[in-house]
Amino acid sequence: MKYLICLASVMFLLLSMPAEARDTTIDFKEAQGGDVYQWLGSKGFTLERSANDRQKTKLTATNKGLLIEALAPAQSILMLKKGHPTNPRTVEIKWGVNKFPKDASYSKGRRNEAIMFYAFFGKEMIDSGSAFIPNSPYFLALRLCEKDKIGVLQKGGYFHKGGRFVCVAHPKTGEIVTTRYDLKAAFRKAFGKEAPPLSAIGLEFDTTNPRDKGTSSAIVESISFPSAPYIRD
8 A cells, every 4th residue: 555655745745835937847858868866856856665776666767758667576656845736637647657567456456556646635634544554635646557447536455535546548568648637526526525736746656565576667758737827846
């Protein structure tokens, strides 16, 4: 279960937000030719869990975008703690998978993925459902998958009150697909009310408890918020 990502999101919520506008598109192709870790840091990303363990996670800047690889069983998170789009409705992600974790399927209880996009909403901390797992803001988690039904808002092992997971596409191996997802409509459907402001985003893979060697490979070309007028830094 992805409860540990929520610890990173709490840190984001404490940041100030002076009003300086910039583009609402994160283009990972811009990192090509430089140090990908420095580039991610310059954009406000921090590496959580195993993301900075280069024995488990490999990050590579390519002409297609950011290549994110699990080299061993791991959960790695790239969390954007700086800046957020103002009043976004739709997120657009260009991404793909080169290798899925073996037999990954949320519908069958095997909650692994090669790539997941998280959107956190508001500052209210919602009950995780466990005394041992920290609470979290509301979140929606979008993933690419092989076999689960597309568009179904699913519950995980925890966070039934405030979190939903959804497969948004079945890409062919190596194919870059474009996901356009209405976050506000999905939030309303999942939780029966209007979404609070977006407060953090993140990228994650999870190959823990694998059926093979715990490897996966995905690529993210860009993340944008077409309906948002600007991002505050």
